[in-house]
Amino acid sequence: MTANNGATGATGGTKARALAVDDQVVRDGESVVLVGQRVILLSALATTLLQACPDWTDLLALTEHLLARFGPPQDGDAVEATRAAVHELHEQGLVELA
Amino acid sequence: MRGDRAPEVLARLARLWELCPVRPGAQPRATVQVVFDSRPDVVQLAHAAGMVARADLEDLLQVVTQSVTVAAIDARAGECLMLHAACLADPVTGHAAAFVAAGGTGKTTLVRTIGPGRWYVTDETTVVLDDRTVVPYPKPLSIRRTPDSLHKNETAPMSLGLRAPTRPVRLAGLCLLERDDHHEGQPVLELLGTLDAVVSLVPHSSHLPRMSRPLQRLAALCEAVGGVHRVTYRDAETLAGVVDELLAGMPRRPAA
Numbered sequence: 001m002t003a004n005n006g007a008t009g010a011t012g013g014t015k016a017r018a019l020a021v022d023d024q025v026v027r028d029g030e031s032v033v034l035v036g037q038r039v040i041l042l043s044a045l046a047t048t049l050l051q052a053c054p055d056w057t058d059l060l061a062l063t064e065h066l067l068a069r070f071g072p073p074q075d076g077d078a079v080e081a082t083r084a085a086v087h088e089l090h091e092q093g094l095v096e097l098a
Numbered sequence: 099m100r101g102d103r104a105p106e107v108l109a110r111l112a113r114l115w116e117l118c119p120v121r122p123g124a125q126p127r128a129t130v131q132v133v134f135d136s137r138p139d140v141v142q143l144a145h146a147a148g149m150v151a152r153a154d155l156e157d158l159l160q161v162v163t164q165s166v167t168v169a170a171i172d173a174r175a176g177e178c179l180m181l182h183a184a185c186l187a188d189p190v191t192g193h194a195a196a197f198v199a200a201g202g203t204g205k206t207t208l209v210r211t212i213g214p215g216r217w218y219v220t221d222e223t224t225v226v227l228d229d230r231t232v233v234p235y236p237k238p239l240s241i242r243r244t245p246d247s248l249h250k251n252e253t254a255p256m257s258l259g260l261r262a263p264t265r266p267v268r269l270a271g272l273c274l275l276e277r278d279d280h281h282e283g284q285p286v287l288e289l290l291g292t293l294d295a296v297v298s299l300v301p302h303s304s305h306l307p308r309m310s311r312p313l314q315r316l317a318a319l320c321e322a323v324g325g326v327h328r329v330t331y332r333d334a335e336t337l338a339g340v341v342d343e344l345l346a347g348m349p350r351r352p353a354a
Contacts, residue, residue, distance in 0.1 A: 023313040025296060032293045034313050039300045041293060 014059040016086045016095045018050050035093055045070060049085055050094055059083060101135030101144075103155075110159060113254045117218070117236035117262040128169035134158055159252040163238055167222055170235070176308035178233070179226040179315060181299065183272075184209050185219035187232070187263055188345040193270035194232045195344035196224040197329075198302045204277040204334060206239050211334035212341050214259035219267060223304070228315065230269045230322060236262040271344025272320065273327040274298055285331035285340050292317050295326035323347070 023034040029044035042050065045066065052065045063082040073081040089095040099108060133144035133151040144151035150165050152158035171180055184205035187194040194217075199205050209221040218236045225233035239258065240250040255262070273287075290298060296316050306312045320326050324347060329340055 022307065023311050025293065025313045025317040027292050027317070030293055032296050032313055032317075034307060037307055039297055039313070041297050 014083060014086065015056045015098045016053045016059070016062065016090070017056045017098070018053050018095050019093065021094065033094065038093075040092055040094070045085060046089060049082070050089060053095060056098060059086065062086065099132050099134075101133045101140065101151075103134040103136055104132075106155060107132060107134045107158065107162075110155070110252075111162070114159065114163075114238035114252050117234075117255050117260075128166075128173040130162065130165045130169050132158070132162055156251055157249065159238075160240060160250050163240055163252055167235075167237065171223060171304045174225065175305035178228075179306075179309070179312075179319065180304040181224045181226065182222070182302040182304070183224040184221045185224040185232055185269075186213055186341060186345070187217035187219050187267040189217050189261075189263075191270075191345070192263075192265060192267045193345045193347060194219055194267040195271035195273070195341055196226075196232070196269060197273055197275045198224075198299060199275035199277070200302070204275050206241065207334045208275070208337060209260070210239065210241070210258055212338055216341070216345075217263040217267065218255055218260035219263060224269075226269055226319060230319065232267050232269050234263050234267070236260070269319070269323055270347040271327075272323045273329045273340070273344060274302075276328055276330045278330050278332060281330055281332040285329050285336055287340065288328045288330075290326045290328055292320050292325070295320045298328075299326065 021033040021035050025032050026047060029047060031042045031047040033040050033042060048066065048069055049062060052062055059079065059082060063078050066082055067078055072078055086095060086097070090097050131149040133141065133149050134155065135141055135144070138153060141151045141153050150158065150161050152161060174180065181196060181198055182200065183196040183198040185194050185196040186209065197205060197208055206221045209218060219232055220235040220237065221239055222237060223235055225235060227233065236255055238252040239255060241253050243249050243251055296313055299316060299320070300306060303316070306316070309315065329337070331337055
């Protein structure tokens with residue numbers, strides 16, 4: 001399966017780049033990060049996503065990365081699932097978007 | 099220490115803080131200004147100026163303990179892990195076990211109940227260095243005047259049969275105390291994964307973001323002591339076995 005299989009919409013040109021965190025601990029694929037005074041527990045998928053965009057990375061490339069690691073999502077399409085995950089990280093202050 | 103009744107405070111402090119003697123040559127790193135005076139206006143002015151000042155001696159002593167603790171914690175910000183935890187140690191092995199809990203949820207009761215016969219390290223703030231050495235802080239115990247009272251009486255540790263460590267102690271066990279009034283029977287232990295332990299401990303730490311690599315240090319500590327256990331219990335006296343197991347570095351789930 002490729003990133004755009006099942007995609008129903010355009011990627012919107014979204015790119016993401018991980019923002020610096022103050023500290024991070026990774027265990028068994030999951031992680032906990034410190035951002036300022038906040039401590040955030042991240043799932044394996046979120047951890048992988050964060051690690052996959054040290055530089056500006058296209059949403060399609062991120063989707064491919066997640067598909068290779070976790071396989072296709074059970075519901076919905078892969079691009080939209082990745083987009084949603086990226087936006088969650090953005091809301092947490094962990095990635096910036098362009 | 100100022101005020102015309104300051105000698106009364108000093109006399110009480112000497113006994114209350116007898117397990118925290120000043121080391122020879124030690125330089126003060128934090129200062130708490132205390133005023134105890136028979137004149138209400140002097141007390142009010144001192145209080146308004148941010149000093150520790152109360153009209154009642156017992157109230158004053160309680161606030162002195164709190165203020166000294168906060169000042170000491172602030173003075174060491176960024177230097178070492180400081181957990182809101184009671185800590186007891188084994189006088190034979192020097193192994194220490196820390197019991198993390200929010201204020202008013204059982205730390206002092208645990209120390210009063212289980213502490214005699216063991217070393218009393220602290221009932222409030224467990225300071226852990228990178229090599230797991232615990233810096234003792236055997237402060238006075240703040241004991242509620244009545245079960246539901248907001249006011250507490252400062253109590254000298256030795257009057258409760260507590261003794262301070264006489265040589266270095268090292269953290270061997272770490273757990274989160276969960277007192278549950280509806281819990282029945284023996285305490286129940288649950289081993290937390292490292293990440294869950296870190297997330298659970300962070301709210302009970304002081305000045306953690308001021309340290310370098312704070313989460314990594316906390317995770318390393320959790321793993322070095324064999325993981326963090328969440329202990330659900332009702333009565334402190336049922337924790338004796340858990341304390342012994344933690345001090346031995348091998349906690350296990352009690353038999354049902």
